[in-house]
Amino acid sequence: MDRKLVLFATRRIRQPLLLAAVLMLCATACSQQQGRDIARQFSNGKPDEFFQTSVDxxxxxxxxxxLQSLYLLMNKLYLRNPNxxxxxxxLDAVSAAREIRLAIENRQPLPALGDRRDLVALSYSLSPEFRGDRVxxxxxxxxxxxxxxxxxRTQFYISDSINPQFVSNAARNxxxxxxxxxxxxxxxxxxLLFSNEISEEGSNLSFAVEFGKIVARLDLLTQxxxxxYRRIGLNYAQSLLLMNFLPVQ
Structure with missing residues (x-):
């Protein structure tokens, strides 16, 4: 056989082998990197995350x-309304803010509002009749x-359910x-309270921006x-269509 033909055939064979070897090395490196990334994510996670779906x-x-946006707004309102x-x-705004935060997260009543909560408290806090710390x-x-x-609740797990209509209503409120x-x-x-400001000296719309972030998060969660729940319904309908038995445990 011609020597040139042999060399040509050898190169044709080596090229796919070399390419396959490079691909295998890349796949191995990617797999190792993915393994390290997964291990890092597990190490940074909390044990209770195993009991949460992606939506939870x-x-x-x-x-x-x-809540962090709300506390930021509270601090900004105290700055604009120090009275x-x-x-x-x-004794100071920091102490007042800390007590408000604890009352929200522990679902405790606020003395200035009596037993009022939620929408009743919201209407009362913005009424001229209210006397006290309006912020x-x-x-x-x-x-x-x-x-x-x-x-x-403020934390959610597989066993919990959230009504999307209530979340959407909260955004509108x-x-x-x-x-x-x-x-x-x-x-x-x-x-009654100074917040956004538009004047000749300048504009301050940071309150509206921060409230807008809260609304956007609530609307995204609603979707x-x-x-x-739509997928749950579709999966059920598909199981009926395909005559599959549904799991019982």
Whole structure:
């Protein structure tokens, strides 16, 4: 056989083998990297995450972020309305904010609101009749409404259920509360609470932006919940169509 032909055939054989070897090395490296990434994710996770679906985890993170946004808004409102925390009976705004936060997360009543919670507390906190720390009452009312809309919980697991309609309603309520915050005045025409500001000196719309983030998270969770329950219904319908027996355990 011609020497040139032999060399040509050898090269043709070596090229696929070399390519296959490179691909195998890449696959091995990718597999090892994925293994390290998975191990790192497990090490950074918490044990209770094993009892959460992806939607449960997202609802938990959404609630965490929404409450953090609410506490940020509370601090900003105290800065713009320093006379309010003084009516709370605490030594400073930090102490007042800490007590409001504990009351929300532990579902405890707020003395200034009596037994009022959720929507009743929200309406009362923005009424001219309210006397006391209006910032604390307003933030507490929204926080308690958020927790109530999520079934009274701030963390969610496989055994929990969240009504998407209630979550959507909470988003709409916050939109209304944001508008009322910028409009409600006392008998002298002075805003009950100062928040957003548009003037010749400049604009401050950070309150509306932060409230908008909360609304966006709630709307996203609503869509996820709707899709999850829709898939449950579709899976059930498919099982009937295919005449499959349903699992009992």
């Amino acid at each position: 985890r997202m609802a938990t993170l959404g609630m965490r972020d929404n 309010q925390w003084r009516q709370s009976g605490y 604390g009452a307003f933030i507490y009312a929204i926080g308690s409404m958020l927790v109530t809309a999520h079934g009274g 916050i939109e209304k509360a944001t508008w009322l915050l910028s409009q409600r005045q006392d008998a002298n025409g002075v805003l 996820l919940l709707d899709e999850r």
